[in-house]
Amino acid sequence: MANVILNPVFTGEGRIFINPQGYGGGTKFNYHSSMKIDGLDKSLGDLEPVYVPDPKKYDAFIEIASIQGSDSRVTSSLSGKLPIDTESPLEILARKKCKFNMQVHYGRCSKPDDFTTYESAIILKDVTLTSYNLSTLVAANPGERAMIDETASITLREFYRIFNQSFISPVPNISGRVLRLTHADIEGCSDECSSYSDGNLIWIALVDSTTNDFAVTIDGGLTWSQFANGATGHTATHYDAVLVASGSYLFWTVTDNSDSTKFYAADLESVKAGFAPTAFELSSTATFRPKGYTVTDNYVYIVGTDAAGTGGGEVWQIDKNTLAINLVHSSSAGITAVHALDDDTIIIGNSDGELYLSEIVGFFNFVGNLGSADSAISHIHMHDEKHWIGTSGTRVFATLNAANSWVRVYDIPFGDADDAYISWFDNLVGYMIFDNFILKTIDSGTTWKKIYTGFTATQSNCIMVNPFNPNIFMAVYATSGTATEVVKGFI
Numbered sequence: 001m002a003n004v005i006l007n008p009v010f011t012g013e014g015r016i017f018i019n020p021q022g023y024g025g026g027t028k029f030n031y032h033s034s035m036k037i038d039g040l041d042k043s044l045g046d047l048e049p050v051y052v053p054d055p056k057k058y059d060a061f062i063e064i065a066s067i068q069g070s071d072s073r074v075t076s077s078l079s080g081k082l083p084i085d086t087e088s089p090l091e092i093l094a095r096k097k098c099k100f101n102m103q104v105h106y107g108r109c110s111k112p113d114d115f116t117t118y119e120s121a122i123i124l125k126d127v128t129l130t131s132y133n134l135s136t137l138v139a140a141n142p143g144e145r146a147m148i149d150e151t152a153s154i155t156l157r158e159f160y161r162i163f164n165q166s167f168i169s170p171v172p173n174i175s176g177r178v179l180r181l182t183h184a185d186i187e188g189c190s191d192e193c194s195s196y197s198d199g200n201l202i203w204i205a206l207v208d209s210t211t212n213d214f215a216v217t218i219d220g221g222l223t224w225s226q227f228a229n230g231a232t233g234h235t236a237t238h239y240d241a242v243l244v245a246s247g248s249y250l251f252w253t254v255t256d257n258s259d260s261t262k263f264y265a266a267d268l269e270s271v272k273a274g275f276a277p278t279a280f281e282l283s284s285t286a287t288f289r290p291k292g293y294t295v296t297d298n299y300v301y302i303v304g305t306d307a308a309g310t311g312g313g314e315v316w317q318i319d320k321n322t323l324a325i326n327l328v329h330s331s332s333a334g335i336t337a338v339h340a341l342d343d344d345t346i347i348i349g350n351s352d353g354e355l356y357l358s359e360i361v362g363f364f365n366f367v368g369n370l371g372s373a374d375s376a377i378s379h380i381h382m383h384d385e386k387h388w389i390g391t392s393g394t395r396v397f398a399t400l401n402a403a404n405s406w407v408r409v410y411d412i413p414f415g416d417a418d419d420a421y422i423s424w425f426d427n428l429v430g431y432m433i434f435d436n437f438i439l440k441t442i443d444s445g446t447t448w449k450k451i452y453t454g455f456t457a458t459q460s461n462c463i464m465v466n467p468f469n470p471n472i473f474m475a476v477y478a479t480s481g482t483a484t485e486v487v488k489g490f491i
Contacts, residue, residue: 009120015112017103020093025387025427025444026398026407029103031113032089035080037104040124040159045069074124074156082134082148090152094132101428102127102156103442116449119164121442123428123470126157162429162442163471165489167452174215174224176207178476178484180243180462184216184250184272187468199468200490202272205476206243206252214250216274221474221488229271230279231264239461239478242290242302247320250277251300253290259306261288263316265323282325288314292379294340303348305334313350317361328362337380337390345385349377353392355403371397371406378420381445383427389445391420391432396445409446412439423463425470431489433463433475438487455485 016037017029047066054060080090093100102124110117135149187199201220207213212231215224231254238255245251250268255261262284266277290304300318305311313335317328329348337349346358347367353374356364370377370390380390389398389409396410412434420434432439432448436455439448455477466472477485 009106013106013108014104015107017105017115018089018093019101019443020089020096020098021400022099022101022387025383025389026400026409026446028446029101029115029443030089031115032080033112035078035089037102038077038079040074040076042074043072045071074159075154076156077151077153078129079149079151082150088150090129090132090150094129094152097129099126099128101125115443116447118162121162122159123162123442124156124159125426125428127154128156129153130155160470163491165451165471165491167454167487167489168221169454169485169487174205174207174226174484176213176484177239177478178205178215178461178486179208179239179241180206180252181464181474181476181486182243182245182250183464183466183474184245184268185466185468200466200472203464203474204243204245204250204271206241208239212254214271214277216272218272218274220490221486225274227274227276229264230266230277231262232279232281238289239459240289240291240304242293244293244295244300246295246300249320249323251293251318253302255289259287259289261285261290261304263302263318263325265318280323282318282323283316285314287311291334291336292338294338294346296340296343298343299340301338301340301346303335303338305336305351313348315346315348315364329358329364331356331364334376337377339381341382341385345382347380347382347388349380349390351376353377355380355390357402367403371395371408379422381422381424381430383444387427387444391422396448398445410448412448421460421463423465423473425465425467429465429470431463431465431473431475433460433477435460436477438463438475438489452487452489455487 016032016035019029021027045068047068049063050065051061052064054062104122105118106120107118129152131153133151139145182204184204185199185202201218203217205215207215212229213226214229215226217224238257241253243252245268249265250271251265253261263282265280270277287306288304293302302316305313313331315329318325334351335348336351340346348356353369355367357367358364370392375392378391382388386402394412397406398409399406420432422432424430430441438452440451441448459478461476461478463475471491473489475487
């Protein structure tokens with residue numbers, strides 16, 4: 001292991017932000033300069049040994065394995081000063097008994113109360129107060145005079161750290177234009193193989209070339225291996241495409257310039273190993289241009305438009321286990337965005353700015369327009385059943401009540417987000433790419449910070465965050481020709 005010179009963080013450099021209404025999506029994290037949080041405590045699970053009788057000795061046993069118990073919830077405590085003329089934030093949280101989210105931001109050269117400027121942050125999710133206490137309320141003598149402290153014990157589901165990333169833009173050894181890119185690695189350790197994977201090494205690219213290629217990296221994007229993906233037909237590939245690794249398969253689409261589209265699947269492990277796979281053609285359609293996809297436990301849903309969004313739209317469902325594919329919905333307007341919470345709960349956005357929700361596969365009900373949008377919805381995402389966020393043009397909208405009302409949370413001051421791509425790590429952290437910019441949010445899209453402007457190309461193709469690490473992502477830009485620019489954000 002290389003020698004590392006640490007730059008330690010100090011407690012005095014931290015400040016607390018709390019969102020009492022959840023995790024954002026139209027609500028803000030409030031700054032609390034006088035509040036303190038103690039250390040975080042989390043059990044990773046005790047090891048339970050597994051024994052068998054010793055074959056060589058009576059009344060003796062041999063440990064052949066061990067099973068680690070489940071993680072515990074994280075515990076800590078919050079404290080502050082009781083104000084004389086109003087309720088304190090801790091009082092309000094204790095009275096409501098509702099879950100909330102917290103963030104502790106650390107900085108040295110920025111304003112402590114500026115939510116978007118930090119050097120690092122600790123994200124604390126699904127926080128609950130389990131007790132609330134006040135210190136001595138009245139002094140009996142001059143020596144007992146003191147401010148009244150309030151203390152609350154808390155428990156939370158999980159925490160992780162966010163950093164300001166560094167960026168590399170390696171020139172990939174790829175022939176052709178990268179259309180889409182997907183993460184294909186796993187995270188974990190294996191006692192049997194004496195190995196550990198951080199989940200950051202294996203990524204797969206779909207390449208627009210005369211042979212319809214894949215390009216695979218096993219070193220986090222530094223080098224790539226390119227080979228034919230086995231797809232047939234289409235020599236003049238359109239730039240709209242879908243590529244997603246899920247379950248045992250890699251799914252992708254190939255579309256020509258007349259909007260004829262074919263759906264494919266291939267064995268994922270073969271592709272990751274760098275072998276030209278057997279491509280299974282699942283279906284084809286004469287007029288379909290893919291605009292987005294979403295993945296659930298059992299299905300991949302792919303949506304698109306007819307004739308560049310000027311005609312109708314379709315929703316295709318692929319069974320990840322059987323590879324059966326079905327057209328489950330069609331509409332008169334082009335479908336330009338999709339997201340699913342589970343196998344049945346799916347929302348789609350169309351070229352007219354309208355949203356439709358399905359809670360039974362194939363039955364979509366109109367739930368309203370995306371805010372004041374009347375143009376194509378480029379992105380829609382459900383953080384949960386009630387909290388949604390979407391983009392149209394240069395506008396970002398959020399709803400806290402399943403589209404009964406919308407808040408215009410952000411106006412992009414540069415470029416045009418009609419071709420924006422957003423990748424979410426969870427219901428807080430996400431990345432947006434469009435034109436030649438990358439933006440980052442850590443509050444469900446309520447605020448965005450421009451983090452990268454170094455692209456020379458102007459056509460954004462895709463962005464994907466590592467599902468195991470919110471600080472690592474890959475982004476792809478391309479020109480109208482074959483040049484491709486890949487940027488990796490990392491810590």
